[in-house]
Amino acid sequence: MRLHKKGLSTLTKLVREEPALWMGHPLKRKEDRRLLTGLGKFVDDIKLPGMAYAAILRSPYAHARILGIDVSKAERLEGVVCTLVGEEVAKLTDPFLQISSPPANKLKDYCLAVGKVHFAGEPVAAVVAETRSTAEDALELIDAEYEAVDHVLDAKEALKPGAPVIHEEVGSNVVFRGKWDYGDINAAMKQADKVVKKTLHFHRFSSTPIENNAVLAQYDKATGFLNVYSNNQMPMFCIPWVSFALKFPSNRIRMVTGDVGGGFGTKIISYPYIVLISLLAMRSGRPVKWIETRTEHLSAANHGNERMFEVEIPVKNDGTILGLKVKAWDDCGAYTRYEPAGATIWAQVTPGCYRFKNFQMEFLQVMTSKCPVGPNRGYSRMQHLWMIERSVDIVARELGLDPTEVRLKNFIRPEEMPYVTPSGGVYDGGNYPESLSRVLKLIDYWRWRKEQVEERKKGRLIGIGISTILDSGTNNFGQVKITNPENPFSGNSEGARISIDGLGGIQVALGTSPQGQGHETFASQVVADEFGVSPDQVTVLMGFDSAVNPYSHQSGAYASRCAVMGTGALLGAAKKVKEKAAKIAAHVLKADPESIEFKEGHAVDRDSGRKIPLWQIGNIAWVNNVLLPEGMEPGLVAIHFWRPDFGLPDEKWRLNQTLTYSYQSHAAVIEMDPETGKFKILKYAIVDDCGKQINPMIVEGQVHGAAAHGIGAAMYENFEYDEDGQLKSSTLVDYLVPTALEVPDLVTESMETPSLFAPKGIKGVGEGGGTPISAIANAVEDALTPYGVEISDSHQNPQRIYELIVKKRKKM
Amino acid sequence: MKLAKLTQKDDLVQIRCKVNGDAYTGTVEPRTLLVYFLRDVLNLTGTHVGCDTGHCGACTVIMDGKTVKSCMVLAVQAEGASILTVEGLAKGENLHPIQEAFWENHGLQCGYCTPGMLMSSLFLLQRNPNPTDEEIRRGIDGNLCRCTGYVNIVKSIKAAAKKMRGVEVTA
Amino acid sequence: MTPKKFAYFAPASLKEAIQLLRVNEDAKVLAGGQSLIALMKLRLAAPAALVDITKTGDLLSYIREGKGHLEVGALTTHDTLERSKIINKKFPILSDAASKIGDQQIRNRGTIGGSCCHADPAADLPTALTALESEFVVRGVKGKRVIPQSKFFVDTFTTSIAKDEILTEIQIPHTPPKSGSAYIKHSRREGDFAIVGVGAVVTVGPKKVCRDVRVSLGAVASTPIRAKSAERHLKGKTLDEGNIAEAAERANEEADPPSDMHGSRQYRLDMIKVFARRALNLALSRAR
Amino acid sequence: MHFDGTFSIRAPRKDVFDVLIDPKQISRCMPDLQKLDVKSKEEFTAVVRAGVSFIKGDFTLNFRLVESEPPTHAKLVARGSGIGSAVDLETTIDLSDSGDGGTLMKWQAEAKVGGRIASVGQRLLSSQAQKIITQLFECLRDKFGTGS
Structure with a gap:
């Protein structure tokens, strides 16, 4: 990992105290063998005896009263096991918990629409059948009658009166x-x-993992357990939603996840589907x-928050930004499934x-007749950071300064760290x-600036865009008390269990439920260093099972x-195991437990050099427990x-909302075709700093992935509705996920400034704050300097750019 | 003229094909997609489904020497065909050089697109043992990945090409 | 997502396939299936029967010389077209179009005949074949007939092939010496449906005078169309930048484009001009 | 989606009006009528097979005559479903004398399509809807022979 080494900052070298063996090493991932050979265990790969399949009928209207749903024809179809409609759901379940404060928390949300549909794609009825195809056939036989309303x-x-x-x-x-x-x-x-x-305006898009949501539910009559196999990203966080809605005791709900085909936040709010499929499993008596x-997924899972901003920025002529006054309207769609968290997380x-x-921000979160929003890689911060990074460039342009100059002038300085924000x-x-400055060097900023001038003379439009953003991680749930002080959440916590069995095997279980981030690998690295063994000797349980893994109700992979x-929990568990193991070793070696250390699979007495193997x-x-120290x-x-x-939060809502603040600088060079509004990325560079890295290979992969999402959002991905509230981009024909031809090669370099507060100096990584969305918007505006075009939207649709150019041309 | 046996909508159709070298015979509904035949009937769950319209490529398998999206092929169309899925890549414990290269170069994260990606890589390298970056990117333009940004996938395929050409890979 | 139920036939000959199409209500020919199966999975299309013509044993995948034209079998895949040396050399417009369809897997399976019969106005090959004034050989109960391009594409998803006929071959007339051809499309991503697709074939006479020119447009009407006004403007004139640009300005006169989220009607009308000019210039650069 | 048009018809207004509010007459102009169930003068259900080429299916449409001012104005609304989609149609017809003993017919249609067709067929939806609706009115016009 050459780049990684290059990225070590001087500061890091000074504080790098103990020689860590596995931390910092680009260890090949432990998960990969099964995933590479087709042996991964995703939800759809599980088959339970007697399993049946569900399919869901969805609303064709954006807003309508349900006049009646007739399932009789569907029920008569051979192979259909049972059906379920909203009216029945209203009797069988309670509405989902709401985390907003009154009156928004009066909202009634069920797993199937009751009485009214609120967005096109909302589930209205469900069928269980012997096969997938039969369930889909049965949907065609359901007669649902609606009366559209505005x-x-x-x-x-x-927000307007009469809306x-x-x-x-x-x-x-x-x-x-x-x-x-x-x-x-x-x-x-x-x-x-x-x-x-x-x-x-910040547009709607979503991370669209390649694996869609999936639920397999089984109600075991014998044990009274509800076993739920899903790819939910916070399986234990959603327990209250599932338990209260189903009026089912939480201690008999078993949540299991295995391999998960990407999440990026979108799989956090799948609890309505978990409840729906559980109900169907209970009704049919079959695993469903x-x-x-x-x-x-595209039309009804969840979208990212759409947000509008009115920004005022007081500045000095030298580029000093004195403050920021913003009014923001956040469109959260038809339900508040994880909202209004997004109204504070920014x-x-x-x-x-x-x-x-x-700083002054007036923030409004509003419901509309569109798909509900939910967490989405860079949740709520990327909209805000896009607004800030766009604003900084606008300031630079209006003052005739280089955007890098304005940034350098206003940046928080390293010597001010730790820095307390307003x-x-x-x-x-x-x-x-x-x-x-590193990213500028990496992309060769000043050479491009020169070239830009030269090329412009020849009619070629080059644009350079930069952006530096924060990638905050490990959230403090106390932030949701801002929107509702009654919310019974605060802080954050995670559990880990470490055991050394009778044959010396080390087993680790974590509450985190991974979706591709390599938890088995990083946990092995951390634990291997603690016990002085190789990561191969550490087995980390795959996935998550509430009957097996330790967990908190904040467990999961998000933020x-x-x-x-995970490291905090692992270090704590390792400390406890080591303390006990040291006592046993000391007892056997007749040594002082304080002088026992763990090296090369042994407990070693530092004083005598004598040792005893872990096994x-x-x-x-x-x-062989007669040999235990007395009373142990x-x-x-x-x-x-x-x-x-x-x-x-205090009375002014001041609060440290996350533990770590990674950051990234991105630089993009684009070439614009002014005849079409289409552009391509010529070069893309990233410098990231997420503190000390456990596995630099995994870190780099996260940086790549987050950048690709941002590039997709900036250039291709957009949820657009027609005037009737129908989603125009509900298949991958129109929802344009970038392929390998669209994502450019990404040149990356990393810095390693250890976190001053997190264990081992680690900081969270992986969301990237949607940085490319601002870097690219800035590059597009820069390329169009000869036309004086202003970019006010986060999605760079060629047609819109073309229209902006045409408008300016007419004036020229 | 004698017509092919007239079938009805509900009739099952017999198919024979070879999957990863093994011969299979079975009956399917005509509407059964090849991917569900592989996953549900043959229990080869390495081939994944990620979309409805043939865009994501997670279901890519090699059929008679060429990559196809098995969600866009009916099982009955595979009559007489020879199919290679991800499960057929490794030889016992020995991974295929492409699998090794993906592992070494972090060419996968969640692993959901990976089986399809591997099949497309194999097809590409069989045709073009020494592809340029651009050729690699074109070769996998039918396989979407949301985790890697493709950077390490391209790197993996390059490394696999070297391995398959017998050139030693230096770290 | 799975299709609705249908009956499936895999006839052993074309003759039998034609009979099956004749006797089965609402039957549809299945070739590569790359458009049809997607529509069936979305349950937008639900034919009662599919007649799979890929197992007939009749040779339908070939590229060969005919009398004054090149013959391309209907089951020739996009991938084969893209990689064919003879197509590359004589009709680069077809390699251009084939290489931009969908992605590698779709090109491996999709066929030229399937694409033409599907008749999606935004598809690439029909637009390219329109500029080439290709002819379409179909076989039916009464034997063979040849449909000229101008009569082949009738409407969106509609051709003049009868219910019990099968497209077997596409004939592409050879262009005179000093001809060049090109197809380019404007799309969001490379393999997407065209926002605008333009095919151009030019034949250069003495003193760089335009002896013949054909410009076809895709995704801007219910079928691929010819930009006749632009053609008329260029014919007989010197093929220089100015004349080409002037002709391109007229390329949208016959178009009646739809709007969607990737391109409004007006945007498409404007893009036709840009891409007509680019396609003509590229075709000209290839005229030798 | 909004569509409109104007026709001249060589027939007196009253005759034209009577045809326009007669379910049997109108339904004959609908694409591939499968079934007609006339419940009253103001209400009928038609099952039509509509679509583009092979992308077609049966739509069950419930029509109601909600405004009727003979012989000048009528408004017909329809609500129905087919191919996993919902269709809402509102058509208004205004008749006036064209001066030469004929009738000038102004029609407007507001069509809303939701569900599967709208979400996956955006590219073709409006042009095809226009085609179907225009054909319907042209057929009605042709019942009287075309005017000027």
């Missing part, structure tokens, strides 16, 4: 309205040489499998990487100016938390739950 597709429209109300029980379409106000924005406005104003189709990164202290965030170390939280300690602990409990296993030191 719908609303735009957040600002949805259709999506949920009557709420009384309006507002989910949340809040004002963050720090420093003195009015004074900043007065001080300013200029106030830059802009209206911006449901595999979401791609069309279902505040993790309130000022971005910049030093301004005056909103109470505590940045845990980093060197933003260095990150930027870039796994490496940090022998395990043997004594579990089997047999067994060599420990569970540890780790939590970072988090607080609660």
Whole structure:
């Protein structure tokens, strides 16, 4: 890993104290053999005896009253096991928990629409049949009658008096309205040489993992257990939703995940489907499998938050940004499945990487007749960071300065770390100016700037865009108390169990439920270092099983938390096991437990040099237990739950919302075809810093993936609705996921500034904050400098760019 | 003229084909997609389904020497065909050089697109043992990946090409 | 997603296939199936029967010289077309089009005949074949007939092939010496359906005068169409940048494009001009 | 989707109006009528087979005559479903004398299609809807022989 080594900063070298053997090593992943040979275990690969298949009928209307659903013809079809409609669901279940405050929390959400449909694609009925095809055949036989009512597709429209109300029980379409106000924005406005104003729009897209949502539910009458096999990303976090809706005891719900084909946040809010399929399993008495189709996924799983901004930026002529005043409208679609979390999570990164202290944000979250939103790689921060990074470039353009100059002028300096932001965030170390200067070097910024001028003379339009953003990780759930102080969540926690069995085998179980991030590998590396063994000697359980793995109800893979939280939990468990193992070893070796260390598969007495193999300690602990020290409990296993030191929001909503603040600088060079509005990326470079790296190969892979998502969002992926509220991009024909021909080669380099607060100096990585969305928007605007075109949308659709050019040409 | 046996919508059709070298005979509904025949009937669950329209490529297998999307082929169309799936790549414990290269170069993360990606890589390298980056990217343009940004996949295929040409790979 | 039920036939000869099409209500020919099966899975199409013509034993995949034209068997795959030396040399417009269809797996399986019979107005090969004034050989109960290109594409997804006829061959008339051809499309990603697809064939006479020119457009009407006004403007004129640009300005006169999220009607009308010019220039550069 | 048009018809207004509100007459102009069930003068159900080429299916449409001001104005609404999709159609017809003893017919149609067709057939939806609706009105016009 040459790049990785190059990326080591001086600071890191100074603090790199103990010689870690496996941490920092680009170890080949332990998961890969099964995945490469077709032996991965995804939900759809599981077959249970007597299993039947479910299919879901969905609303063709964006907003309509359900007049009646007749399933009799479907039920008569040979091979159909049972059906379920919304009216029955309303009797069998309670509405889902809501995390908003009144009146938005009056919203009634069920796993099938009850009385009314609220977006095109909403489930209205379900069928269970012997085969997938028969279930789909049966859907065609259901007669559903609707009466369309007015719908609303735009957040600002949805606020107007007389606008259709999506949920009557709420009384309006507002989910949340809040004002963050720090420093003195009015004074900043007065001080300013200029106030830059802009209206911006962040579009809808989603991470679209290649594996769609999947649920297999089995109600075991004998044990009274509900066994749920799914690819949910936070299986234990969704337990309250499942348990309360089904009125089913939580201690008899078993949640299992195996290999998961990507998540990126989109698999967090699949609880309505878990409840639906569980109901069907209970009704049919059979294990029931449901595999979401791609069309279902795109139209009804969840989209990323769409957001509109009105921005005012007071600046000095030298490029100093004095503050930021923003009004934001967040469109969360028809339900609040994980909202209004998104209405606060952006505040993790309130000022971005910049030093301004005056900040005011009025934030409105609004419901519309569109697919509900949910977490999506860079959840809620990327919209905000895009707005900030776009604003910085707009400031540079309006002041006639180079965008890098404005950034360098306003960046928080490394010597100011740890840096407390106006909103109470505590940045845990980093060197933003260095990150930027490295990426400029990597892409050869100044050469491109020269070339740009030369090429422009020849009619060739080159654009260079840069962006430096924060990639906050390990969230403090205290942030959701901002939208509803009654919410019973705060902090974060994760569990791990380590055991050394009677034959010396080390087994590890974690609460994190991975979707491709390589948890088996990183956990092996961390534990191997603790016990002085090779990662091969450590077995980490794959997936997650609530009957087997230790967990907290905050367990899961989301918010870039796994490496940090998992390591915290692993270190705690290892400490407990080591302490006990040391006592046993000391007892056998007649040594002081304090002088026992673990090396090369042995417990070694530092003083005498005598040693005892791990297997022998395990043997004594579990089997040969007469040899145990007097009074010691047999067994060599420990569970540890780790939590970072988090607080609660104060009266001004100041709060450190995450533990770690990784950051990345991106630079894109594009070439624009002004005749068509289409452009291509000529070069793309990234410098990331996620603190100390456990496995630099995995880190680099996460950086690549996050960048590809951002590039896809910036250039290809867009959920667009027609005037009737029908999603135009509900298949991969129109929802354009980039292929290998669209994603350019990504040149990467990394820095390693250890976190000042997280275990081992690790920081979360993987979301990338949607950086390419701003880097590319900035590059497009830069390329179009001769036309003076302004980019105010996050999606760079060729037609729109073309139209902007045409409009300017007419004026020229 | 004698017509092929007239079948009805509900009739099952017999098919014979070879999968990973083994001969199979079975009956299927005409509408059964090849991917479900492989997954549900033959229990070869390495071949995945990721979309409805033949865009994601997770279901890619090699049929009579060429990559096809097995969700866009009816099982009955595979009558008499010879099919290679991801399960047929490794020889016992020995991984195929392409599998090795993906492993060494972190060419996979969640692993869901990987089986299809491997099949496309094999087809590409059989045709073109020494592809350029551009040729590699074109060769896998029918396989979507959401985890890797394709960077390490391209790298893996390059490394696999070297291995398959017998050139030693230096780290 | 799975198709609705249908009956499946794999006739052992073309003759038998034709009979099956005749006697089965609502039967559809299955070749590569790369468009049909997707539509059946989405349950937008639900033919009662499929007649699979790939197992007839009749030779339908070939590229060979005929009398004054090149003959391409209907089951020739896009991949074969893309890689054919003779097509590359004589009709680069077809290699251009074939190489831009879908992706490698689709090109491995999709066929030229299937693409033509499917008659999607945004498809690449029909547009390219329109510029080439190809002819379509179909076989039916009464034997063989040849349909000229101008009569072949009738409407969206509709050709003039009768219910009990099968397309067996496409005949591509040879172009005179000093001809060049090209197909380019404007699409979001490389393999996507065209927002605008343009085929161009030019024949250069003495003093760089345009002896003949044909420009075809895809995705801008219910069938591929010819940009006749542009052709008329260029014929007999010197093939220089100015004249080509002027002709391209007229290329959208016959178009009546639809709108979708990738391109509005107006955008397509504007793009026709851009891509007509580019296709003509590329075709000209290939005229030797 | 909005469509409209104007026709001249060589027939008196009253005759034209009577045809336009007669379910039997109108339904004959619908594409590939499979079944007609007239419940009353104001209400009928038609099953039509519609689509593009082989992409077609049966649609069950419930029609209601919601406004009728003989012989000048009528409004007919239809709601129905087919191919996993919902269809809502609202057509308004206004008749006036064209001066030469004939009738000037102004028609407007507002069509809403939701569900499978709308979500996967966007590229073709509006042109095909236009085709079907225009054909329907042209057929009605042709019943009287074309005007000027």
